[in-house]
Amino acid sequence: MTSTLGFAILAVLARGERTGYDIAQAMRRPVAYFWTARHSQIHTELQKLLAEGLVAYETQAGPGPQDKKIYRLTGAGTAALREWVTEPPRERPERDELVLKTYTAWLAEPEALRRLFADQLARHEARLADYEREEELFGGPPPVGDPRFGNYATLRCGLGYERHRADWCRWMLAQLSASL
Amino acid sequence: MTSTLGFAILAVLARGERTGYDIAQAMRRPVAYFWTARHSQIHTELQKLLAEGLVAYETQAGPGPQDKKIYRLTGAGTAALREWVTEPPRERPERDELVLKTYTAWLAEPEALRRLFADQLARHEARLADYEREEELFGGPPPVGDPRFGNYATLRCGLGYERHRADWCRWMLAQLSASL
């Protein structure tokens, strides 16, 4: 049984050959920020996927003491990925520390709370600006059969999320200043 | 060092005395669905909080073989919680399986994909209807110093999130039917 992290790696490799390092980079930045993992976890998971025959690699001289390993999907890997895509996702519970803090807002000092939300709002607005710049580069949705459709659709989701979050922060700030 | 789960428990106990079972119930359902945990984890964490002196309990005859334990915050627990509330939250990476699947949508069979998103949309709409009913019960935001403000503010966040998600699912369905 492949874990969700395993499928996340397969999903990245489906776009083309990559080293473990490349995969870690791809999962670190916010576009298609759908699943994250540290390189330590990725190397471990790649070894499992290798043992299951879902990926294979070729070596090349690398900068460090070890050789560079360039991974690619095998036929079995592509098949497993294709089957997984349309299975309903497990309901992942939200674990959102900011919302948890909000739940206890009544205990907090109002000015410190204001700073907290102003800071969060700034982060969301910055990320939103980033995403909007990226969306312009697309100039509209790619066809559904194109790998780039996946990138665009996840970017759309990110845009919607950041807008919802920024709105909520603004609402919180309005509540806080109304109560002074 | 108290974990975020620890603070989630403290946040629930700040509303009033509760058993471990009650806390597990409170963290299971979607309003203030900010953090979840199984009862096995909650019992373990309560023992840690007890050792740190952040909670205390009194026993009462219970239904099972063990006595019922009614937990409450200690002074130190309230102080720790109050301090934590306004500290900036750790950036929790998103781990969203549906978005991950979307990233690989180009590999999927279009009809199966349509079913997946139609199903997800229905779930979000059902939850939205739930939340809207709850919002009506409030009839506007409680004052910021009231514990119920926390409930209302997290509900607002949930409403915004479900709307954003439902919108995104509808957009996906539109893309899929346009491509047939």
Place this chain on the structure above:
DNA sequence: TGAGACTATGTCAGAAGTGACATAGTTGCC
């Protein structure tokens, strides 16, 4: 020429989280 960032691999201890097992009284429904 030297410092710091980047590429690239990997291990390991420990924390956090899951799902199953175990126990047992009460309550509501058919």
Place this chain on the structure above:
DNA sequence: GGCAACTATGTCACTTCTGACATAGTCTCA
């Protein structure tokens, strides 16, 4: 009268994830 669901506690093996440690060549800028 019996069955299922609910209340209520807890343990345990296992998986997943994190953060630190370890190694070492290249590239860029001052």
